[in-house]
Amino acid sequence: MAQFLFEADLHGLLKLDTPIPNAPPARWQRKAKESGPGPSPVGVSPMKPANRSHSSSKTPSKTPGKSGSKVQNTPTKAGGDRYIPNRSTMQMEMANFLLTKENDPAEESPTKKEQQKAWAVNLNGFDVEEAKILRLSGKPQNAPEGYQNNLKVLYSQKMTPGSSRKNSRYIPSMPDRILDAPEIRNDYYLNLIDWSSQNFLAVALDNSVYLWNHGSGEIIQLLQMEHPDVYISSLSWIKEGNYLAVGTSSAEVQLWDIQQQKRLRNMTSHCARVGTLSWNSYILSSGARTGHIHHHDVRVAEHHVATLAGHTQEVCGLKWSLDGRYLASGGNDNLVNVWPCTQGGGGDFAPVQTFTQHQGAVKAVAWCPWQMNVLATGGGTSDRHIRIWNVCSGACLSTVDAHSQVCSILWSTNYKEFVSGHGFAQNQLVLWKYPTMTKVAELQGHTARILNLTMSPDGTTVASAAADETLRLWRCFEMDPIKKKEKEKANSAKSSIIHQSIR
Amino acid sequence: QLGREHQGITLRGSAELVAEFFSYGINSILYQRGIYPPETFTRVQKYGLTLLVTTDPELANYLNNVTEQMKEWLYKCIVQRLVVVISSIDSSEVLERWQFDIECDKTAKDDNGPREKSQKAIQDEIRSVIRQITATVTFLPLLESACAFDLLIYTDKDLAVPEKWEESGPQFIANSEEVRLRSFTTTIHKVNTTVAYKKDSVP
Numbered sequence: 001m002a003q004f005l006f007e008a009d010l011h012g013l014l015k016l017d018t019p020i021p022n023a024p025p026a027r028w029q030r031k032a033k034e035s036g037p038g039p040s041p042v043g044v045s046p047m048k049p050a051n052r053s054h055s056s057s058k059t060p061s062k063t064p065g066k067s068g069s070k071v072q073n074t075p076t077k078a079g080g081d082r083y084i085p086n087r088s089t090m091q092m093e094m095a096n097f098l099l100t101k102e103n104d105p106a107e108e109s110p111t112k113k114e115q116q117k118a119w120a121v122n123l124n125g126f127d128v129e130e131a132k133i134l135r136l137s138g139k140p141q142n143a144p145e146g147y148q149n150n151l152k153v154l155y156s157q158k159m160t161p162g163s164s165r166k167n168s169r170y171i172p173s174m175p176d177r178i179l180d181a182p183e184i185r186n187d188y189y190l191n192l193i194d195w196s197s198q199n200f201l202a203v204a205l206d207n208s209v210y211l212w213n214h215g216s217g218e219i220i221q222l223l224q225m226e227h228p229d230v231y232i233s234s235l236s237w238i239k240e241g242n243y244l245a246v247g248t249s250s251a252e253v254q255l256w257d258i259q260q261q262k263r264l265r266n267m268t269s270h271c272a273r274v275g276t277l278s279w280n281s282y283i284l285s286s287g288a289r290t291g292h293i294h295h296h297d298v299r300v301a302e303h304h305v306a307t308l309a310g311h312t313q314e315v316c317g318l319k320w321s322l323d324g325r326y327l328a329s330g331g332n333d334n335l336v337n338v339w340p341c342t343q344g345g346g347g348d349f350a351p352v353q354t355f356t357q358h359q360g361a362v363k364a365v366a367w368c369p370w371q372m373n374v375l376a377t378g379g380g381t382s383d384r385h386i387r388i389w390n391v392c393s394g395a396c397l398s399t400v401d402a403h404s405q406v407c408s409i410l411w412s413t414n415y416k417e418f419v420s421g422h423g424f425a426q427n428q429l430v431l432w433k434y435p436t437m438t439k440v441a442e443l444q445g446h447t448a449r450i451l452n453l454t455m456s457p458d459g460t461t462v463a464s465a466a467a468d469e470t471l472r473l474w475r476c477f478e479m480d481p482i483k484k485k486e487k488e489k490a491n492s493a494k495s496s497i498i499h500q501s502i503r
Numbered sequence: 504q505l506g507r508e509h510q511g512i513t514l515r516g517s518a519e520l521v522a523e524f525f526s527y528g529i530n531s532i533l534y535q536r537g538i539y540p541p542e543t544f545t546r547v548q549k550y551g552l553t554l555l556v557t558t559d560p561e562l563a564n565y566l567n568n569v570t571e572q573m574k575e576w577l578y579k580c581i582v583q584r585l586v587v588v589i590s591s592i593d594s595s596e597v598l599e600r601w602q603f604d605i606e607c608d609k610t611a612k613d614d615n616g617p618r619e620k621s622q623k624a625i626q627d628e629i630r631s632v633i634r635q636i637t638a639t640v641t642f643l644p645l646l647e648s649a650c651a652f653d654l655l656i657y658t659d660k661d662l663a664v665p666e667k668w669e670e671s672g673p674q675f676i677a678n679s680e681e682v683r684l685r686s687f688t689t690t691i692h693k694v695n696t697t698v699a700y701k702k703d704s705v706p
Contacts, residue, residue: 131583134656134664136569137672233678312627334552334634356553357546359535382535382640 004379010095022358026082082120094443107230135497145388171431171441179212181205186467188277188363188380188423189316192236193465195454196242197407200258200309201463203471204232209246211258214456223254236277236284243298245284253286255298266281269294269304278284278327278343285327293329293339306348310337317365317377326352326391330362336377338391353394359383364409364420366433378406378420386420386433400437402430408453410462414477419462423449429464431476443474511617512625512670516576517691524629524687525603526570527584529654530556531636532587532601536643538652550630569629569654574663576658577692580607584657588674591648596678598646599700606693618690628687632696635684642682679703 006382025033183206184192192204201212207225209232225232230288236245243264246254253274255265270287279285283305284296286388292310296303310329317330327339336358337351344350358384368374374397378386384404389396393420405423412418419431430439448467455462462474527549534544535557540560544555557563576582582605589599594636655671664670676699684696 131657132660132662133671133673134658134662134668134670136565136572136654136656312631334637356548359553359555382637461579 003231007099008454010099013091014095016338024083026364033191035299036364050370107425129286130200166229169478171478172474173441173443175443175445177473177477179203179471181465181469181471181472183229184451184465184467184469186217186451187447188361188405188447191236191316191452191454192232193454193458193463194235194237194244194469195243196237196241197239197457198258199457200237200241202235202237202244202245202452203465204235204410207231209235209244209256220261222258223256223263233273233275234277234286236279238279238284239281245277245279245286247277247286248262249273251288253277253284253296255284265298267296267298267303267304269296275314278320280320280324285318285320287311287318287329291315291328291331291333293318300371306343308339309353310339310351310354311335315361315363317359319367321363321367321373321375322369326367326376328365328375328391330358330365332361332375334358334360334362334379334383335374336362336365336389338375347487353389353391355387355389355394355396357387357396359384360405362441366409366411366418368411368418369413376409376411376418378402381423385441386432388437398435398437400432404428405449407450408484410453411457411460411475412455414479417477419453419476421450421453421464427466428469429453429474429476441476443476445472446470511615512620512622512689512691513617514691515578515689517689520625520629520689521573521605521692521694522570524565524632524667525573526552527556528603528633528636529566529569529587531552531633531699532559532589533562533652535640536589536646536650537639538589540649550626552633554633556582563672568667569656572668573656576656576662577605577607580609581659582607582615582656582660583659584655585654585658586674588653588655589646589650590653590674591646594681595650597674597701598650599643599698600674600676600679602697602699604695604697606695608691608693620690623691625687628685632685632694636696639682639698643698653687676701 009300009427032052046324053401057360093443099474111288114473124405128245133377155449181203184203185206190204193202195201195214199214201211201214202222203210207230209222209224210332211220211222212222221237223246229247230250233249234245237243238245242258244256244258246256248254251268251270251272251274253267253270254263255267256262257264260363270286270288270290270292274288276287277284282297285293286296287293291309293308293310293315294304295306295308297305308322308327308329311331311333313332315329315331317328317336319328320326324340329339331337334356336353336355338353338355339349339351355377358377358379360380362377362379362383364378366376373390373392375391376386378388384402384406386400386402386406387399389395390397402420402422404426406420407423408421410419411434416434417431418434419429421429426444427449429443429450431441431443432438433440446464446466446468448466450466451466453462460475460477460479462476463471464474465471521613530544533539534541534557539557539559541555541570543557543559545558546554547551548554557566573585584605585603587601588597589601590597639670653674655674678701678704679699681697684698685696686693688694
């Protein structure tokens with residue numbers, strides 16, 4: 001029964017011509033009650049000035065309250081003698097629909113219902129009948145004014161003006177040489193160049209390896225993979241420079257003799273591509289896509305002497321320390337592991353340090369040549385930071401935001417600096433002073449992200465390979481002639497390298 | 504701590520784990536997408552990773568409220584989805600939508616004994632998902648303008664709406680690209696993660 005009353009009420013409201021039974025008293029009625037005893041200058045009947053002020057204001061006004069008149073907000077804004085609620089808040093169409101739909105045939109065929117339900121689920125993403133969406137109100141304030149999204153700043157970074165402070169030496173801003181590297185694989189996780197102590201720069205172009213003699217400029221093709229689908233995933237020269245280790249996408253680690261241009265060994269122990277290699281005298285360590293690192297003793301037939309399982313994703317950075325005591329590895333799982341050279345008590349290799357601070361893949365791993373136990377690491381796109389660690393204490397000595405994907409770090413032997421290679425947006429090399437971590441120079445030129453860096457044996461030149469299919473040689477660590485002579489004297493006093501023959 | 508590993512997973516434990524994951528996951532999203540300045544985040548160790556959580560007290564409080572409420576609803580198995588909506592402040596357009604679907608095994612309420620799954624295995628799975636969230640920076644389009652975030656929770660229809668919560672629409676993205684991330688399961692709750700982002704108008 002109640003709905004009929006409601007309906008009647010609604011009809012009454014909609015008709016707008018009958019006085020509403022339960023409405024609050026009209027203003028003029030109220031005023032009449034108030035000013036019963038004596039007349040007041042303010043009009044009490046509908047035709048008085050009070051109403052005129054209303055009619056003089058602009059009509060129709062959708063927001064009667066904002067007409068600017070000094071009259072207070074009363075229910076009888078727009079007329080004076082009857083109760084008309086605020087029209088803008090009334091849902092006339094809704095009301096009409098609700099009223100009239102009662103007359104529609106109530107029956108819907110079951111298939112139509114199904115269809116409607118399917119539509120509802122599709123539109124809302126969930127069944128309206130079974131779930132509802134809640135939102136927590138009272139959200140905290142947004143980031144403060146003037147805060148520009150950090151990522152936007154770094155990904156649209158224009159060239160920053162160089163430091164006004166004069167560098168103590170001249171660093172040429174153009175590369176010394178540009179070499180063509182067609183078909184070089186644009187894969188962040190591979191390590192495709194290495195420079196030998198005999199001054200040969202080895203470059204892997206898809207499935208071939210070329211050697212470029214820096215002294216004579218001669219180019220030799222050392223090898224080409226037999227299978228067309230196999231590509232080369234890593235390169236590493238042995239310290240003496242007469243053997244080159246090659247890692248392939250078919251999980252093989254090959255050893256090549258340069259003088260004879262022959263393959264000496266083909267070591268298989270991995271199950272996935274070998275993305276990174278590092279030598280420690282006669283031990284060759286290889287990191288694979290499975291996250292495993294294998295040690296190979298290249299002198300013996302049973303070459304696979306140890307397995308290090310510390311990464312759950314591809315190992316992309318691998319470097320033995322210069323004294324051969326530690327092996328640092330970085331992976332796509334954002335971890336950096338530091339391994340000892342000998343096994344622990346249980347016969348298993350366990351890392352002495354694990355660093356989890358990087359938020360991106362760690363491919364750039366480099367040991368400091370003049371300070372023991374100092375390691376530099378750089379993170380990928382999600383991280384963009386360079387971190388310096390002391391591997392004995394595990395402390396992070398310093399961090400710097402490089403604003404760009406870090407693919408490689410090389411320490412200089414001539415100066416107390418290191419160089420890092422970057423990707424989007426500037427594809428530059430940055431020289432940093434250590435330990436102050438200030439930028440010494442930025443070398444621009446590459447038109448696509450840098451993939452790898454390697455240093456010449458005399459420590460003066462850095463070669464960078466990039467996705468723009470070029471290799472650029474930068475003479476950034478040129479020594480002063482006077483200082484050079486001093487260094488040469490110091491070097492000759494050291495003992496000579498002991499050659500080891502490899503069967 | 505060792506004892507906990509062998510005990511298996513109870514419904515309450517699972518609810519806690521999942522609610523915790525949401526807390527760290529939302530913090531990671533806010534940091535990685537640059538919704539709040541990176542200086543307002545601090546590093547903590549969790550799941551064997553270094554994660555970033557906010558130091559802003561208001562935001563931390565807000566997220567705490569959500570986590571606590573989620574814990575309760577997960578325990579009662581009445582929550583189906585958690586969505587993080589990232590929209591531009593100026594245009595109110597939804598630019599990104601992180602959706603965490605929750606499948607709850609309702610029989611867990613009747614079971615008396617805990618389920619067999621080691622904490623470590625669950626942690627490893629959670630770790631993979633969080634790492635994936637971090638790595639999405641490499642393909643998600645730049646958020647050009649200043650953005651704000653919103654949290655939506657899909658619950659059962661007949662749930663009484665608690666104080667401070669209000670009903671809302673789904674806030675879908677009009678022309679979106681969707682990427683499915685890894686999922687993890689505690690054997691009682693299974694969480695699937697997807698991220699949808701506005702397709703770039705420039706081809």
